[in-house]
Amino acid sequence: DGGITQSPKYLFRxxxxxxxxxxxxxxxxxxxxxxxxxxGQGLRLIYYSQIVNDFQKGDIAEGYSVSxxxxxxxxxxxxxxxxxxxxxxxxxxxxxxxxxxxxxGEGSWLTVV
Amino acid sequence: xxxxxQNSPSLSVQEGRISILNCDYTNSxxxxxxxxxxxxxxxxxxxxxxxxxxxxxEDGRFTVFLNKSAKHLSLHIVPSQPGDSAVYFCAASxxxxxxxxxxxxxxxxxxxx
Numbered sequence: 001d002g003g004i005t006q007s008p009k010y011l012f013r014x015x016x017x018x019x020x021x022x023x024x025x026x027x028x029x030x031x032x033x034x035x036x037x038x039x040g041q042g043l044r045l046i047y048y049s050q051i052v053n054d055f056q057k058g059d060i061a062e063g064y065s066v067s068x069x070x071x072x073x074x075x076x077x078x079x080x081x082x083x084x085x086x087x088x089x090x091x092x093x094x095x096x097x098x099x100x101x102x103x104x105g106e107g108s109w110l111t112v113v
Numbered sequence: 114x115x116x117x118x119q120n121s122p123s124l125s126v127q128e129g130r131i132s133i134l135n136c137d138y139t140n141s142x143x144x145x146x147x148x149x150x151x152x153x154x155x156x157x158x159x160x161x162x163x164x165x166x167x168x169x170x171e172d173g174r175f176t177v178f179l180n181k182s183a184k185h186l187s188l189h190i191v192p193s194q195p196g197d198s199a200v201y202f203c204a205a206s207x208x209x210x211x212x213x214x215x216x217x218x219x220x221x222x223x224x225x226x
Contacts, residue, residue, distance in 0.1 A: 004156075006156075033213060035216075040122075041218055041219075042119075042202060042216045042217055042218035042219050043157075043202065043216040044216075045213055045215075048213050058213065088154070090156055090157070092156075101147060101159050101162060102147070102159075102204070102214055103159065104149075104156035104157050104158070105156050106155055106156045107154065107155060107156050109154065
């Protein structure tokens with residue numbers, strides 16, 4: 001089945017550690033996105049990528065890094081520089097072009113302990 | 114400043130009645146709009162979309178209305194069902210190639226049996 005797979009679903013991290021969230025899609029979409037959701041808030045864009053080996057900062061990129069070495073993969077690293085990393089992280093993808101819907105993975109919960 | 118606003122954080126509706134969720138936007142360049150439904154700890158699922166060349170789009174129990182002059186859109190759910198209880202996000206894009214989407218903060222809908 002086509003879709004977006006995020007892993008792990010739940011992750012605990014000690015303060016000062018980097019952690020990487022995986023996102024894989026088999027929809028053959030060019031564009032991929034990472035969003036963050038905090039309790040009671042909407043989705044905020046961290047990074048997005050329109051094509052392999054290219055990515056752009058979103059509204060809240062500080063403390064995060066990404067790579068896009070393959071079309072189907074867009075991992076997100078939450079670094080120790082991210083001051084408040086505990087949140088629900090959502091990966092998404094979309095076909096390029098006007099009018100195409102953005103599809104989401106199931107999300108990953110990151111908790112800093 | 115929020116470009117996409119959902120001014121009602123929550124809404125309660127009786128089963129079988131109409132649910133009306135509202136969304137306002139400030140960026141006049143937005144020309145494509147989507148509604149998503151989200152359950153806790155899951156990724157948002159796409160419901161319905163509308164482009165600025167239309168003022169209404171219908172899909173089963175869901176209808177989206179767009180008023181471009183007022184920069185306002187609304188999602189109507191008729192009849193409402195208990196399974197519709199979720200958080201609803203509206204999202205907007207400027208329709209450019211690879212443009213990212215801006216999400217509103219969401220409205221929590223509770224459908225009471």
